[in-house]
Amino acid sequence: MPIKRKARVNRRECVACGCCAAVCPKKAISIEHGVYADVDETKCVGCSRCALECPASAIHMEVMSHEA
Amino acid sequence: MKHKRHWYDYLWIVSVLYLIAGFFNILFAWLGLLCFFIPLLIAAISGSKAYCNRYCGRGQLFARLGGLGMSRRKDVPRFLKSPYFRYGFLIFFFAMFFLMLWNTYLVFAGAKDLSQVVTLLWTFQVPWHWAYHGTLFSQRVAQFAFGFYSVMLTSTVLGLVTMILFKPRSWCVYCPMGTMTQLICKARLVTSSQKEESHTDIMKM
Numbered sequence: 001m002p003i004k005r006k007a008r009v010n011r012r013e014c015v016a017c018g019c020c021a022a023v024c025p026k027k028a029i030s031i032e033h034g035v036y037a038d039v040d041e042t043k044c045v046g047c048s049r050c051a052l053e054c055p056a057s058a059i060h061m062e063v064m065s066h067e068a
Numbered sequence: 069m070k071h072k073r074h075w076y077d078y079l080w081i082v083s084v085l086y087l088i089a090g091f092f093n094i095l096f097a098w099l100g101l102l103c104f105f106i107p108l109l110i111a112a113i114s115g116s117k118a119y120c121n122r123y124c125g126r127g128q129l130f131a132r133l134g135g136l137g138m139s140r141r142k143d144v145p146r147f148l149k150s151p152y153f154r155y156g157f158l159i160f161f162f163a164m165f166f167l168m169l170w171n172t173y174l175v176f177a178g179a180k181d182l183s184q185v186v187t188l189l190w191t192f193q194v195p196w197h198w199a200y201h202g203t204l205f206s207q208r209v210a211q212f213a214f215g216f217y218s219v220m221l222t223s224t225v226l227g228l229v230t231m232i233l234f235k236p237r238s239w240c241v242y243c244p245m246g247t248m249t250q251l252i253c254k255a256r257l258v259t260s261s262q263k264e265e266s267h268t269d270i271m272k273m
Binding site: 013015016017018019021022031033034035052053054055056057058 | 111115116117118120121122127131141143144149154234235236237238239240241246247249250252253254256257
């Protein structure tokens, strides 16, 4: 079974700039209340583009231990 | 899969044109006030960072240049994203902004002559007299334009340097406007959740 990865946002470090949402190919990220980015895990395919783009490096890819 | 491009994905062109226009006629600098008021109004009225997220031409410009391979794409240093630095830079930026307004006032009051220079990084005075062709209005209109263009050019230079050294949109981490709009949004979120709480309290009663 392939390893499942999902983007996780560190809300403390998120500056809500929206770079992640702009590069997300699945439109899985939204900026909530102008304060932090929120990842819709049902849409996230774990491509990690958002994590690479995030200027605050506030997104990391989390390996899901079991099928999500 | 590529996103469908919207009109606002091209606002980076406006940012470039703005800087070029100020090179020819400094009075164009006044248009930069839009980059101050629009994000604040959006944050205050709708409680979102739609400006940063969609319309910020400067952010787009950095993202584009980074996309051309001009960025090292390294993590920004930890201190740069700490609240101390972000809020500290916001305060510093505004202190410098008010100093600039004060200088404008001094020219208006006749205590100072119009200085046709652009001050880079709050320190280096770059001659800019070729962009001044007189003004229909008073000299303080021109003085403010020189001062405001200095602010815009300085932040662009800082943004370009951190774009090259770190992630393309590193500027967004310490952008004073971004910090301020996020603060406004946070305040709105807190007050609205408090309202909701008191509302449910009333419901319970």
